[in-house]
Amino acid sequence: MRHPSYIRAEEFDRKLGDPYADDTPFSFAGCLALDEREEFPEEICRLLDDLGVPAEYVPAVHGGALRGYEDLLHRVRLLARRDLTVAIAHGKTYLGAVSAWVAADDEQAGALGAQIASGAVVCWGLSEREHGSDLLAGEVTAVRDGDRYVISGEKWPINNATRSDLVCLLARTAPGGGPRGFSLLLVDKRRIAGAFHSLPKARTSGVRGADISGVCFTGAKVPANAVLGAPGAGLEIVLKSLQLTRTLCAALSLGPADHALRLALDFASAHRMYGRVLLDLPEVGRRLTEVYADLLVAEVVGLLAVRSIHALPAELSVISAVVKYLVPTTVDRMLDELGQVLGARAYLTGRELGGGFQKIVRDHRIVGIFDGSTVVNLNAVINQFPVLARAYRAGKRAGAGLAATTSLRDPLPAFDPSSLRLAVQDGVGLVQALPEAIEELTSLAGLGSVSPALLATARALWAETEDVHEAMAAYRPSARDVPASAFVTAERYALCFAGAACLLAWLRNRADAPPDDPLWTDGRWVHACLARVVELLGGEPGAEPVGTLAPALLAQYRDGRLFSPWRCRLAGERRA
C-alpha cells in the first residue's frame, strides 16, 4: 500500500515542472542564476500563486486547502529541494498567518484566509535588531488610543518585511512588558501609508534573493480589532505558533539535503579516481550511505513530528524543539560530509561543475538560525527535563494519539489549536514507548522475523536512552544559569527521540510495505538508522548495518525518487 501523502507529493512536484529543464521557471539552474544576481524569485512565486499554493497555508476551516500538516511538510520540502529561497520567500506567508490559526476568532481568521487565497503576502514581525530571540526585550510599542493602537519602532531582520502586505506584529502593549505585556497585531501596510518605512534588504551569506529586510513604524494607527487573540496574550500565542513553525522547519532541511545528496551521487557515479568510479571506493560509499541513513532519520523525525501536530498537540512544546534542533544540525553535518565527497566541486560556484552544491550549503545555514536557534530550542527541552524524566520512569503512555502519529495508515484527527500547551504534562509518548517497542522487537526476534543484530542495536539505543533519562532526572533546573552540560544531555535526548521515532515508524508501518522493497525487508532502513543514532549517542551500534542501504540508495537515485523509506517519484529527468 502506498502512503497517500507521498502520492499527493508526487503530483505536486509534477505540477512544479521539470527542475532539470532550462525552460521551466522553477528549475535548479534558474534558481542558481537568481541567487547569483541576488534577485527575488518573483516569477516562481507567481507560478506558486497560480498553482494555488497560498491556499495550502490556510486551514480548511478558515476557507483554505490546508487539511493536514503532513501535506504541508511534503510541499514545503519539495519547494526547498529546488530552492530554499523560494521556499522561505513564499512559505513565509504561512509563518505570518499561523498566529491567526492558533488564536484568532473565526471572523478574523476567515478574513485573513480570504486575503491570503487572493494573493496577499504576510510576514511575521518578531525579531528586533538588538534583541534577537529575546522576545521579552522587544521595544516596538503599540499604544492604545481610543479605538486604535499607535505603533512605533523597528523590526529587523524580517523575512518579506518589504514585500509583505500584512505584518503579524509582536508589540509591547504594556509599558512594563513582561509575559502578559505583549500583543499580536495584524497590521495592514496598505492602510498605513506614510506611517511606516521599509529598511533596506540585508545582504546575507545564503538565500541571497530573499527579502530579508525590516520595517520601521512611525506612529502607525491600526484599529483595535487588529489585535489577534486576546490583548496581552501575544507571547503565549507566539510560543504556541512557533511550535508549529519549528516542526515544519524540518521541510526546509529535508529538501536541500535530498538535492545535495543527489548532486554528490551525480559526481560519485561519474567521476573516476584510482581507476575506479568514486562510488566504488569503500570510503566514499560509506560516507554516502551514512548520509543517506541520516537523511532517513531526519525524515522520520520530521514526518512523525508533523503528524503529532494533529495527534499529540499537547507534546509539541518538546517535539518541535527537538525537530528544530536536530534536523537542521543533522543536515548541516551531512552537507559537510557530502562536501568531502565532492572535493573542489563543493566550492565552485556556477552550474557546470558544482551543480550549485555551494549554494545549498550557504542557503541551508539559515535554517538553524531563524525561527529559534539551536540554543533556544535546546533550552526549551532542558526546561522540561524534570517532567520528561518523571514521565519516562512512570512509563506514561500516549495511547491513541501515539498510534495515529506513528501509523501512517491511520487517519489523523483535525488539528485543534486549543490543545497546544506551553509545556508537556505527560512527557513525550514516543520516547516513553521505547521500552515497550523493545519488548515487541524481542518477541519478533524470538519468532525469527527480526535479526538478532537489529535487536542488539535497538537494545543499545534503549541503554543510551535510560542513561540520558538518568542525567535528566539528576538535573536541577535553574532559570538563569543553565549549565553547558545540560545542553549535551538535551542533544542526546533529541537523538533518543529520533531513535524511538525510527523504531516505531518501522514497527507500525512494515505491514504496509511492498514485500520486495529492500529497504523494509529485514528492517534494513530501521537497522541502519538506529545504528547511526546509537553511534552519535556514543554507544555501540554493532556491525556495520549502514552499508546494506547502498542498493536502496542507488535505486532511488537512478529511478529519480525522493530519498525516503516511502516511495515518491520526483518530477523530471536528470540530464547527464
Place this chain on the structure above:
Amino acid sequence: MPDLEALFGDPFAEANPVGFAAVLAADERGELLPEGEALLTGYGLGAEFVPTELGGRFDRADRMAAVLRAVFRRDCALGLGHGVTSFIAAAPIWTSGNAAQRNWVAEYLLGGGRLSAAYTELAHGNDFTRVETRATRTAEGFVLDGRKELVNNAARADAAVVFAKTEDRPGSRGHSHFLVDLAAVPAGSYRRLPDFPTVGVRGCLLGGFEFTGCPLPGESLVGAPGEGMETVLRAFQVTRAVLPGMTLGALDTLLRLAARFAAERRLYGRTVAGLPHAGATLAGAFTDLLICDCLCTVAARALHVVPEQAGMLAAATKYLVPRLAQDAAYALSVLFGARGYLREGPFAMAQKIIRDLPVLTFGHANAAVCQSSIIPRLPRIARTVGEPAPEVLFRSDGELPPLDFGLLTLDYRGHDRVLLLLEGLPGEVGLPGVFEAELARWRDTAVKLAPRDTIILAGRAGFETSHRYALLLAAASSVGVWLANRDRSPFLDGGAWIRAALRRLGARLGRHGGDPAEEDEELGRELFARCADGVTLDLAARPLGRSAGTSRGRGTGR
C-alpha cells in the same frame, strides 16, 4: 624585519586600506585586495618561501607558518592567493631542483614573482597518478600538451611548476615536474583558462592552463625523469606540515570576533558571554585552537628534528586540523546566529571566514588523501617501540637543526616518537589512565589491520584507525608542548588548557568525562583578557595590529 601585524594595522579601523572593511569589499568584488598585495610585496613576502642559503628568509618551518598566520588572520584569500600558492609551487624545486633551477626560482620569488603550482586536472582531482598532461621528449627538450585546472594565480603568474606524464606505461615512475618560464615559451603554445569562481576565498584567481605543443627546453625538467611522484611525496610533507598552521589565523580571527560579539550582545538581561552555554562554546573553540596549534607546531618542527617521521605528522595534521577548525567554526556560527550570516555590519567577517575555511581545506590534499597516506604505515608504527621525541620538538622558541629536504623519507618504518608521550601522563592533566588505555587499544587495532584495509581502497577500519591515530597525536603533541613550555607564561603553565584539551580529545575518542566548568572559566578569563590586550589567541599570544599611537599589549610569551 617589520612585524606583519604592525604593518596591517588595526583591522577594525574603517579607514585602514587593509582593514576588515576593505577585505570584505574586495571579497564582494571577487578580487584580491590590491592594497593587501602591495603591502605584502613591500614586505617581501616571497622571501619567506626562499631558503636562507638562496638569499631568502626560510630557515624554519614553524617560523614560516607563524608569519603567514598573520596574513590568514587578516584575509584567507591573501594568505592563499598571494602567499602559500607560490610556496607550494616552489617546494618541489627545493626538493629536487638543480642549482640553476633553485637559483632561478629564488631570484624570481625574491623579486616578487608569482609561481603557479599546476598539478590538478578536474578529471582526476587529488589522484596525481592519473594526470594526463604529457611532456613528450624531443631532440630539443620536451613538448607539453594538456590542461591544468583549478590552478591558483594561473591568470597572472609568469612561471609555473607543471606536473606532467613523461611515460606511457602506468606506475609511480611515469611523471615529472617541469619548471616553465611562461614568458620564454612561444606565444600561442599555451593559453590561460578562465577562472573557476569559488564560494570562499573569492579573491583568489583559480584558473588553469591549456598547453598545446608547448616546447620546453631540456633543462626545465626538475630532477630525474619519472621522479615526479617521489618529489611530490617529499615536498608535500613540508607544505602539508606548514599550511594548517598558517590557516589557523582564520580561526583566531573568528574566535576573536565571537568573543567580541558575546561581550557586546545582550540577551535575557545579560551579555551573551555570561550565558554558560555561550561561555562553554567560546572556551571550547579556544581550546581547539590551542590543540591545533600544538599539532601544527610539532608537525612543523618535526621537519627539522625528526625528519624521518615528519611525513606521518604532516599528513595527520593536514587531516585533523582543518576538521577541528571547521567544527569550532560551526559551533561559533551557532553563537553568532543571524549576525554570522550577514554580509554587512560589524560581524560580516564571520560569514566570510565561515565560507573561506572549507575552501582552504580542500586545497592541497583533502582528508581522504591524507588518511590514505597514513594508513599503510600504521601497522608497522604500532608494532615498533623506541625512544620518545626530544624536548626540542615541542619547545616553541628552541633552536632547530636546518631543514634538509633530503632527510624526509617516503616509507617510515620506525616507531612514533610523539605518541610515546601518552605513556605515563602526569596526574595533573586529569583523565587518569584514559589515554594510556586508548593508546593501547589503538595499537591493538592498528597491528591487526588487514592488508586490504591499508591500501588506497581501504575500508572503514583503516580510516577509523588513522582518525584515532591523528587524535592521539594531537593529544601527545599538546602534552609535549605543555611540558616543554610551562615556564613561558602563567597561562601555559597552569593546567586548565591542557586538561581541557585532553578532555575534548578524549570525548572525540569516545571517552566522555570530567566537568569542564572550572577549566572553561579560566579559559574564558584568558580569552577575554587576550582580546582586551589585543594579542593573538594561539600559543604565541603575539600583539595584534592596532591603530598608530595606541599602546601595545602585554606582548609575546605572556
